[in-house]
Amino acid sequence: MKAFQLIPAIAEYEDFSTYAKEAQLGGNDLILTNEYIYSPVIERLELGCQTLFQEKYGMGEPTDVMVDAILDELRGREYDRIIAVGGGTIIDIAKVIAVARPEDRVDDLYDRMASLEKVHPLVIVPTTCGTGSEVTNISIINRTTKGIKQGIVSPAMFATEAALIPGMLASLPYGVFATSSIDAMIHAVESYLSPNACAISELFSEQALHLILTGWRAAVDNGSRDAWKKFAARFLRASNFAGIAFGHAGCAAVHALSYPLGGTHHIPHGQSNQMMFADVMRKYQEKKPIGKLNKLEELLAKELNVEPVFALEELYKLMDAVLEKKPLHEVGVTTEELPVYTTTVLETQQRLLNNNYVELTAEDILDIYSKAF
Ligand SMILES: [Fe+2]
Structure with missing residues (x-):
């Protein structure tokens, strides 16, 4: 431990x-x-x-x-x-x-x-x-x-x-706010689900999610692009808390699968994470529906005011309102690249893959890329 x-x-x-x-x-x-x-x-x-x-x-x-x-x-x-x-x-x-x-x-x-x-x-x-x-x-x-x-x-x-x-x-453009707060949210989720999480790191993940989701909701409901600036201190603290959480528990498959996209197609880090997030979570749900994931769903359900079974879908929707998710093919990724990414991830990102909620095989990873395509 x-x-x-x-x-x-x-x-x-x-x-x-x-x-x-x-x-x-x-x-x-x-x-x-x-x-x-x-x-x-x-x-x-x-x-x-x-x-x-x-x-x-x-x-x-x-x-x-x-x-x-x-x-x-x-x-x-x-x-x-x-x-x-x-x-x-x-x-x-x-x-x-x-x-x-x-x-x-x-x-x-x-x-x-x-x-x-x-x-x-x-x-x-x-x-x-x-x-x-x-x-x-x-x-x-x-x-x-x-x-x-x-x-x-x-x-x-x-x-x-x-x-x-x-x-x-104060002078952060909206696009950078969007991709960076998405990155922080994903740090909070991946560190929460990590087998290396502990009771203290979970507190930081939970509080980061609370600050980000309530901040996003308030900013989206306000409708103005600059609305998030009222909550700048909250987002800064949230990203710090999420950093503390993943500094202990680590990030996992979302980050692992997003790195080849960033490296090859120069997509901002938070955005490439967003492109992988939902399909990694869906694969987790498919492979291990009962487990820590349910605690995450309960936590998200409370923040988003929905039933736990709808919580992740609600989170994707809110994230889409902050920044519309793009499929991989829209940023220039080709189908030929997907098996290459799969091999690269397995060869070079074991540090992150070790923190996965559930083990992902080459077939699982290729399937995630194909669904996100
Ligand atoms: Fe990140």
Whole structure:
């Protein structure tokens, strides 16, 4: 039995200025962020920190090429703390940079994953409400040389502090809110169903689901695209709680099956998860209708005000109202790719598949892809 442990300190701040004062940010700190986040909020505080803007080294989700370019840029620079302010890409890159020695390249870190050590203290300020990555010790990098997204994981990659500042979500476009909150919801569900869940991680999964589902319902009923912003603090906290839950119990098949889609077709992570979610849950229901899944259905039923037997279908509907689910063929996936994905998932995603509610065979996985197609 793995003991529940929460490593990063977690603090909520009213705004970035309050955090900067308390942390005494200055010239010895490196702020890793995007210019569009830095310019309106941080620049005017004149903190004198060093900066590095990720988008200058590549766009989209983190790749080995992008991280190697950043490591090249940082070689020879003197700095102590890394303050990562951003979404999943920034956070994943920062965790890797925090354990990289000056001479390292990304492949070196995969090679010595078991013995990585923290080189820089790391503070993470999330600006989306999805990854929960501020409290986990894993980064997902698209290894372009291998054509696969793969996790790099180490106890050394935990942040020193996760700083939650709801105001940092203010400029989030609706699409990013939608995909990131869907990702957080799926973290809560997968960690809840995981055989590695414990009574404490379940509390965080349950509370994350409560915050997200009531927030979605209120935002959808309001009808305005910006309505979710009233609940920004709630979604930020929910994604943090879901991160704490999956940091302990792990994610599972939804994430495992979604990675090849993201890697090959560059679909946002939360969206590719959404594309797999319902069909993975249906396969779970088919293979093991009696079990923890019923506890999840009861929990969802209470939040969504329906009978447990309709709870998952109701959840898919609500999620569709937040972001319409696309079938795989609409994003360019071909039928020929499905058996290839199935093999890739079985070969490279055992870390996640081990957390499945019920074991999935190659035939099951191919069937899930075919139904989502
Ligand atoms: Fe995720």
